[in-house]
Every structure is written in structure tokens, then in C-alpha cells.
Amino acid sequence: MTGFARDSGVLADGTAFIWELRSVNGRGLDLRLRLPNGQDALEPAVRDAAGKRLKRGNVSANLNLKREERPRLVADAAALDQALHLALALAARIPGGAPPRAEALLALPGVMRSEAVEPDEAMEEAKRAELAKAFTRALEGLVAARRAEGAKLAVVLGTLLDEIAGLHADAAREAAGQPEAQRAKLRDQLAALLGEAGTARVPEERLAQEVALLAQKSDVREELDRLAAHIEAARALLKAGEGAGRKLEFLTQEFVREANTLCSKSASVPLTRVGLDLKAAIERLREQAANVE
Numbered sequence: 001m002t003g004f005a006r007d008s009g010v011l012a013d014g015t016a017f018i019w020e021l022r023s024v025n026g027r028g029l030d031l032r033l034r035l036p037n038g039q040d041a042l043e044p045a046v047r048d049a050a051g052k053r054l055k056r057g058n059v060s061a062n063l064n065l066k067r068e069e070r071p072r073l074v075a076d077a078a079a080l081d082q083a084l085h086l087a088l089a090l091a092a093r094i095p096g097g098a099p100p101r102a103e104a105l106l107a108l109p110g111v112m113r114s115e116a117v118e119p120d121e122a123m124e125e126a127k128r129a130e131l132a133k134a135f136t137r138a139l140e141g142l143v144a145a146r147r148a149e150g151a152k153l154a155v156v157l158g159t160l161l162d163e164i165a166g167l168h169a170d171a172a173r174e175a176a177g178q179p180e181a182q183r184a185k186l187r188d189q190l191a192a193l194l195g196e197a198g199t200a201r202v203p204e205e206r207l208a209q210e211v212a213l214l215a216q217k218s219d220v221r222e223e224l225d226r227l228a229a230h231i232e233a234a235r236a237l238l239k240a241g242e243g244a245g246r247k248l249e250f251l252t253q254e255f256v257r258e259a260n261t262l263c264s265k266s267a268s269v270p271l272t273r274v275g276l277d278l279k280a281a282i283e284r285l286r287e288q289a290a291n292v293e
Helices: 039-051 077-093 101-104 121-176 178-200 202-218 222-241 243-267 269-289
Strands: 001-008 014-024 029-034 057-066 073-075 113-115
Touching: 001 039, 014 121, 014 222, 029 039, 039 057, 039 121, 057 121, 073 077, 077 101, 121 243, 121 269, 222 243, 243 269
Parallel strands: 029 057
Antiparallel strands: 001 014, 014 057, 073 113
């Protein structure tokens, strides 16, 4: 099920953050995290929160951090002493040479360096807690987006189930007329082989036995009964709401099985045509069921 959500803000130390969550269809839950360097400790909390709210889908969660700050520069005492010593020695060797200027010495490579700031663990923990809360807010937005799409998808699935139910009714009507159609077909075949006079000599009981045997082989009542039960089960899953995706996807496999058997047992062109339409509608249902959580 697809969806998108984001949450942004500024942390206490001035760091701006943006969480972006995207979701596409997937058979299971696959969460892919992209975290900045130094934020790996966030991963357990983020995965735990996502696992509690999502069941299916390929979900990507990206965290971007940006902090506007200038590094604090300090002089390297040893490098400065060495540069000063060399500069004074050189000035002494030059008649009338001016003493070295402070800004010139500080501009020399290696004299100035960025001050290493030891991280405050308590502050870092507070930042991680705030980022985890922001992820939860973005996650709720993603869930809401997926739920909105699910409401639209439920209408589509309901329409497909109505179509399948209509085709089921058509198949039941066609199947009811199969025994008589088989009797007429058998008489026509006998007439073609034996002629009208030969057909008259075939005992009616024998003809009835052959028709009964053919009817038994082409009886699709069980398939139609199971298909009707599957339709009702699918409607119940849609009403149940969340967590129906995998069950519905499995149920569509049973739909396909019954439709295939119906087509293989069909003894008439109209019933075969209905069976093929039924298979096409079930395939559309199966494709949409893959989007349901």
C-alpha cells in the first residue's frame, strides 16, 4: 500500500531535521532506514515503532540533519612557538627587518586548528529521543495516508466482488441447463452416426444412463458452492478492516482454483465463456488484494 509522510523541526541545539517516509506495495514489511552518521542508535526504536503500526509494504525512512555552525578555532601552541621562533630568527638575520606580525603567524598552515568538542551524552540522548518522537509523528501520517488509500481500495474490491458474484449467478444458470443440453447433444451425435432410425432403437434407459454419466462428470455445483462461500468470506474480510491483506490474497488463490475447475468441467460454450470472464475478474481481484495491508 502506497503512502508518503514527513515531519520536520529544529532540535534544542539548533539542528534542523526532516523525516521522510515512503511506502509501496510489498508482501511483507521491509523497512529500509537511511540515517546520518552517528545516529545508528536510533534504529532499534524506529524499527520497533514501525513494526507495531505497519504489517506490509516496502517502507523507506530517511532522516536528514543540518546544523548551521562555525567551527571554533584555537591556536596550536607548539606550532605557534615554532613558527614564532623561526620568524624572529629570520628577522634578526635581515638588517632593518620588521618583527613578525601576529596575523601573519596565525595564517601559517598548521598554526590554527578546530577545537575538538567532546559530545555531551545526555544531550545526544535527548536529541535521539526527540528524533524518535518525530519519527512516530511521521509514521502516524504515513498510516493515515495508507488508510485513506485503503478506503478507496475497499470500494474497488467491493465492486470486483459484486462482479464475481454476478458471474457466479450466470454460471449457476448455465450449469442448470447442462444436462438437457448434453441429452440433445448426445441425440445429435447418435443421429449422425446411426441415422434417425438407429437412434430410435436406442433404449431410453440407456440414453438416460449416458446422460447421467456425462452430467456427473460436468457437475459444477460443488465448485459454485465453494465459490459462493469464498465471496462471502472475502466480503467479511473487507469489513474486518486492518490485517486482511494476506488472508484476502490467500483467498484469491482459492477463487482461481474453483474457476479453473469450473472451466475444465464445462460442457457448453456459454458456461465456458462465463468461466473465462470469471477468471479474468478474479485475476483483477488478486492484483488489487496485493495492495491491501
